[in-house]
Amino acid sequence: MESQRNTKQKQLILSILKESNRPMSINEIYALVVLQVPKIAKSTIYRNIDSLLNQNLIDKYHLNDNEVFYRIKADSHEHKHFIICDDCKKVFDLPSCPIHALENAMEEEGFIIKEHLIQISGICKTCAKGHTKGQ
Ligand SMILES: [Zn+2]
Numbered sequence: 001m002e003s004q005r006n007t008k009q010k011q012l013i014l015s016i017l018k019e020s021n022r023p024m025s026i027n028e029i030y031a032l033v034v035l036q037v038p039k040i041a042k043s044t045i046y047r048n049i050d051s052l053l054n055q056n057l058i059d060k061y062h063l064n065d066n067e068v069f070y071r072i073k074a075d076s077h078e079h080k081h082f083i084i085c086d087d088c089k090k091v092f093d094l095p096s097c098p099i100h101a102l103e104n105a106m107e108e109e110g111f112i113i114k115e116h117l118i119q120i121s122g123i124c125k126t127c128a129k130g131h132t133k134g135q
């Protein structure tokens with residue numbers, strides 16, 4: 001049986017991920033959770049996240065040198081690709097997958113496509129503003 005407190009904490013983590021709508025590292029999640037549950041331990045957050053993963057409510061990604069990020073399951077079944085900010089290390093969704101047309105073309109050529117990986121790095125909007133200000 002799951003305690004009421006656990007359920008509440010999981011709801012909080014879910015709502016944080018839903019609101020951000022992009023992948024977040026455990027540190028980012030933790031920083032927002034402690035604002036509302038000041039005494040929470042990181043291990044508790046890990047436990048809650050594991051349970052959300054088991055319930056298939058969130059996805060787990062290894063990005064940016066194998067750091068782990070969690071993202072609320074997308075509404076669509078479209079898979080996701082990401083862009084990572086070199087400055088703040090935040091991860092953002094790419095608006096869509098640009099590879100399908102290429103894959104289809106290759107399949108017409110007779111290839112059997114297995115998977116593809118795309119990872120773009122750059123400077124996010126917020127950090128880019130800081131850059132220009134500093135110069
Ligand atoms: Zn940034």
Ligand SMILES: [Zn+2]
Pocket residue numbers: 079080081097098099100116
């Ligand atoms: Zn893709």
